[in-house]
Amino acid sequence: MTQKKVTIVISPRDRFSGLSDCIDLVYRYTDENLFDLVILDLGYPKAELSKAQKSISGKSNASISSYGLMIPMEGLLQVQGKIKTPFTFLLDNDSRVSENWLPPLIETGEETGAAVIAPLILETDGVDGAYTRNHSFNVEIKVVDVEGTPYLIENKLYRRELPENMPTEIQPTHAFELHGVMFRTDAFDNIELPYMTIREHLDIGMQLTAKGELLFAEPKSIIYFDNLGTRGELNDLKYFNYRWNAKIAKYSHDLFEKRWGYKWYGEQAIYYWCVRRRIYMLLRWLYIPIPAANFIDRLVSSLKRRISPIWDPISNPNEVSTLLYDRLEGNKAVPLSHDIKL
DSSP states (O other), X not given: XXXXXXXXXXXXXXXXXXXXXXXXXXXXXXXXXXXXXXXXXXXXXXXXXHHHHHHTTTOTTEEEEEOOSOOHHHHHHHHTTOOOSSEEEEEETTEEEOTTOHHHHHHHHHHHOOSEEEEEEEEESOSSSOSOEEEESOEEEEEEEETTEEEEEEEETTTTOOGGGSOSSOEEOSXXXXXXXXXXXXXXXXXXXXXXXXXXXXXXXXXXXXXXXXXXXXXXXXXXXXXXXXXXXXXXXXXXXXXXXXXXXXXXXXXXXXXXXXXXXXXXXXXXXXHHHHHHHHHHHTTOOHHXXXXXXXXXXXXXXXXXXXXXXXXXXXXXXXEGGGGSGGGSOOOSOOOSOO
């Protein structure tokens, strides 16, 4: 028997619903000889879990591991060190694979030996007139100084670009997003998985760079991210509120600062984002159409910022920022702590 190349690990992101659709598309568009599938049950409602079990019925390469309610990083800790395939692909349950998505990742991974190969993540149900735009491809970690203090910026190149304008060849990247990303399994087994729901992907990218590992983005592999466009279930708010709230967002930022010694320029904006997406999710549950839900969401956010402005002392921080690694000795950051919790 040929050894499987990849273990696909599916975990929840924003919500519980949509898991079975995610599974079904994995089997529709992926050669079963290439992969094993592990579904992390991090508190799914019985009805959603039942649909997932139906989707994998008769599939010898699939399993569900139940751990109770926890954030994705805790769930990944449960499987770290237990995966036997050369590569590990992390897939959010609200991401959708497309035809021929996996072979380019495997090919690039084998040719480059890179620790990470990130696919092109396209966002569907667009908010600005186009149904599909780039959500994440290659990422730069940049730094800007404010009164002598360095603040980090996550700069997503080609952000919201149309698919036809995206690069067609692999690109180096500082980081990735966890909507979908492939690791060399031995690299995945040797990273720290901090208790974060925000900035965790950047923390991991910095860890790998510090180890001298390579990270690439592969545009021939395409994953579609459903950015809450599809109406969710009321139960979804439970997980959204559990993972995305100001308390855990601040905890994540504080832990990142403890580990690396840096603050993030957009920290306060993230807290507003948590509120905005919660409102948007509720509006979609109430059957408010996407354009109207986005308008209301933006209006509420605008009013909130007028009443309580966020800290934003530079008019265009990205324009005056520089690449973090360019100012560091050895072109890498050195962790100050290896603690994965505060």
